[in-house]
Amino acid sequence: MELICCGPHEWCDTMKVTWATKHNSYSFFLSSRERSRDRHKTRSKDSRSEKSVTINTPPAEPLLGDSSVRGEQVQDDNWGETTTAVTGTSEHSLSQEDIVRITKDLEDSVGLDCRRYVTRAIAVILGLLVFFTPLAFLVLPHILWPEKLQSCGTACEGLFISVAFKLLILLLAVWALFFRPARASLPRVFVFRILLAVLVFLFVVSYWLFYSVRILDAQDENYQGIVQYAVSLVDALLFIHYLAVVLLELRQLQPCFSVCVMRSTDGETRHYNLGQLSIQRAALAIIEHYYCDFPIHNPALLSASKSRAAKHLAGLKVYNVDGPGNNAAAGIAQSQSRAMIAAAARRRDTSHNELYYEEAEHERRVRKRRARLVVAVEEAFTHIKRMQEEEPKKAPGDVMDPREAAQAIFPSMARALQKYLRTTKQQHCHSMESIQQHLAFCITNNMTPKAFLESYLMPGPTLQYGKDHWLGHRWTLISEVSVTSGLKDGSVFLLKCVDFSLVVTSKKIPYIQMSEEYIDPKSHKFVLRLQSETSV
Amino acid sequence: MSFVPGQPVTAVVQRIEIQKLRQGENLILGFSIGGGIDQDPGQNPFSEDKSDKGIYVTRITPGGPAEVAGLRMGDKIMQVNGWDMTMVTHDQARKKLTNKREDVVRLLITRRSLEEAVKQSKGSHPRQ
Numbered sequence: 051m052e053l054i055c056c057g058p059h060e061w062c063d064t065m066k067v068t069w070a071t072k073h074n075s076y077s078f079f080l081s082s083r084e085r086s087r088d089r090h091k092t093r094s095k096d097s098r099s100e101k102s103v104t105i106n107t108p109p110a111e112p113l114l115g116d117s118s119v120r121g122e123q124v125q126d127d128n129w130g131e132t133t134t135a136v137t138g139t140s141e142h143s144l145s146q147e148d149i150v151r152i153t154k155d156l157e158d159s160v161g162l163d164c165r166r167y168v169t170r171a172i173a174v175i176l177g178l179l180v181f182f183t184p185l186a187f188l189v190l191p192h193i194l195w196p197e198k199l200q201s202c203g204t205a206c207e208g209l210f211i212s213v214a215f216k217l218l219i220l221l222l223a224v225w226a227l228f229f230r231p232a233r234a235s236l237p238r239v240f241v242f243r244i245l246l247a248v249l250v251f252l253f254v255v256s257y258w259l260f261y262s263v264r265i266l267d268a269q270d271e272n273y274q275g276i277v278q279y280a281v282s283l284v285d286a287l288l289f290i291h292y293l294a295v296v297l298l299e300l301r302q303l304q305p306c307f308s309v310c311v312m313r314s315t316d317g318e319t320r321h322y323n324l325g326q327l328s329i330q331r332a333a334l335a336i337i338e339h340y341y342c343d344f345p346i347h348n349p350a351l352l353s354a355s356k357s358r359a360a361k362h363l364a365g366l367k368v369y370n371v372d373g374p375g376n377n378a379a380a381g382i383a384q385s386q387s388r389a390m391i392a393a394a395a396r397r398r399d400t401s402h403n404e405l406y407y408e409e410a411e412h413e414r415r416v417r418k419r420r421a422r423l424v425v426a427v428e429e430a431f432t433h434i435k436r437m438q439e440e441e442p443k444k445a446p447g448d449v450m451d452p453r454e455a456a457q458a459i460f461p462s463m464a465r466a467l468q469k470y471l472r473t474t475k476q477q478h479c480h481s482m483e484s485i486q487q488h489l490a491f492c493i494t495n496n497m498t499p500k501a502f503l504e505s506y507l508m509p510g511p512t513l514q515y516g517k518d519h520w521l522g523h524r525w526t527l528i529s530e531v532s533v534t535s536g537l538k539d540g541s542v543f544l545l546k547c548v549d550f551s552l553v554v555t556s557k558k559i560p561y562i563q564m565s566e567e568y569i570d571p572k573s574h575k576f577v578l579r580l581q582s583e584t585s586v
Numbered sequence: 587m588s589f590v591p592g593q594p595v596t597a598v599v600q601r602i603e604i605q606k607l608r609q610g611e612n613l614i615l616g617f618s619i620g621g622g623i624d625q626d627p628g629q630n631p632f633s634e635d636k637s638d639k640g641i642y643v644t645r646i647t648p649g650g651p652a653e654v655a656g657l658r659m660g661d662k663i664m665q666v667n668g669w670d671m672t673m674v675t676h677d678q679a680r681k682k683l684t685n686k687r688e689d690v691v692r693l694l695i696t697r698r699s700l701e702e703a704v705k706q707s708k709g710s711h712p713r714q
Contacts, residue, residue: 582625583619583645585618585619585647586618586683
């Protein structure tokens with residue numbers, strides 16, 4: 051059984067860092083230890099850069115150096131800011147992420163292992179407890195009061211077989227449901243698993259209580275009753291397992307919400323149907339779909355729009371002719387931006403013309419290169435053919451395995467392929483090694499040149515490319531509500547990766563009202579359309 | 587009686603004035619019409635050109651006001667009280683004929699025999 055729990059280390063993180071910052075800031079005022087001051091400086095810098103939304107930066111560091119001589123009454127901006135950043139509520143995953151990032155160098159690797167180790171340990175203990183309890187129930191009377199015990203009759207021995215097989219089924223079922231490789235590590239606990247674990251634990255404990263009070267203390271002689279008690283325990287455990295299957299696997303199968311996933315950099319959108327899931331499980335499902343469905347994120351394609359935006363901003367310069375000190379700082383900034391917008395609206399901008407012609411030209415170039423590429427590849431593929439068994443044996447130098455065959459025909463198409471990839475800005479996605487490997491693969495499986503080219507002409511899903519494109523992906527779930535709460539109509543959350551983020555909005559699938567209408571097959575009758583005649 | 591699209595339609599017409607007969611609360615004219623731009627012109631037995639979607643008289647009640655006024659079966663109605671009947675739907679034609687506020691309808695109708703009569707008279711009396 052795999053549990054993902056918010057282990058004790060997260061809480062102790064919060065406390066440790068709070069203590070550390072407070073300690074450092076106190077030591078700041080009282081002594082002048084270089085080391086702690088530097089560490090404090092870098093930490094506060096981190097928190098400031100992550101939290102800052104205002105344009106005005108707080109006053110510079112040297113203030114702190116001066117104030118170390120004075121007492122605590124001096125208002126130190128950085129001290130106040132650091133404390134509030136760290137002791138913020140740890141309810142939201144965002145602030146927790148801040149904490150983790152601040153103490154990244156210390157706790158990162160240790161924390162993750164600690165969590166997994168703890169969950170595995172709990173799962174194993176619970177499993178052993180559950181498995182050996184019925185056996186203990188059956189064996190203990192024989193050990194503790196064997197002479198008082200009634201002998202086991204036929205019905206009783208039949209129950210032994212039942213206990214054995216039910217335990218076997220329970221073992222297989224638990225193995226099938228819980229002993230699967232972990233798909234992901236989610237930020238919060240999996241609520242249903244916790245609930246089930248608690249339920250099982252309470253259940254077993256209550257059975258033990260009853261057993262110890264009524265049977266062990268009283269030293270009951272009716273062995274058949276004890277065996278039936280053990281059988282009832284195993285039955286109830288099987289039912290709890292059924293509950294686990296329903297809660298963990300079946301409940302989210304019925305689609306309830308339609309989520310729209312949009313990539314922030316280029317607007318690629320997909321829609322998926324999900325069932326009733328918590329936000330973090332929905333995010334996990336969406337990420338798994340992302341790897342299959344979304345074409346790979348290509349930062350080279352975004353440079354054109356960025357350069358256009360830069361040209362817009364660079365075109366205007368605003369000068370303040372009234373002289374400084376007339377208005378407040380905010381007033382100046384506002385009037386400046388208004389002036390820029392007004393001037394931009396009035397200016398006759400021909401950048402749309404440039405864009406149109408540039409795009410038409412690019413389209414033409416891509417098509418020309420593509421035509422050359424297709425011809426080159428088709429020609430290259432005609433140079434080799436599969437050797438038939440009946441042919442007279444050729445010299446060993448002539449017979450090639452797929453890799454050598456690929457290397458032999460690759461140079462004739464390499465230039466056209468490279469030019470095409472450069473034009474479509476895909477050249478960083480494919481290395482020469484990967485292209486040759488793919489070519490060998492296609493040759494082995496008797497694919498046509500068109501099949502070989504398909505992975506280069508269109509950008510494919512992320513998993514299609516080499517591991518370095520997706521192996522380092524760490525996803526951050528950014529949400530305004532708690533991530534263990536369920537999906538609701540209109541809930542929005544973000545999945546942030548290093549280069550881009552996925553914006554997810556969910557809508558409830560409407561209630562479908564369907565009615566039936568019966569058509570008698572004999573009612574399909576037709577007549578010729580005559581001229582209608584009306585008498586007046 | 588065929589027409590060329592875009593060119594004005596020319597035809598030899600006869601004016602017929604029918605007095606509506608009151609039967610109970612209805613005013614009847616005593617004939618039936620067929621045709622219209624929403625009908626199938628190929629089924630019209632009276633039209634010369636099978637793509638003609640005009641309104642034709644398909645039946646005359648014997649002794650009714652239409653027969654008395656001189657309407658014959660197979661006539662094509664060109665105008666009713668000034669309203670054009672060459673490009674109307676069947677229902678629009680019916681409405682123009684059965685207006686409850688009018689008790690007389692003045693029709694302009696055309697038939698093949700009129701054309702031929704005019705041709706004959708032209709032929710026998712050529713213009714100088």
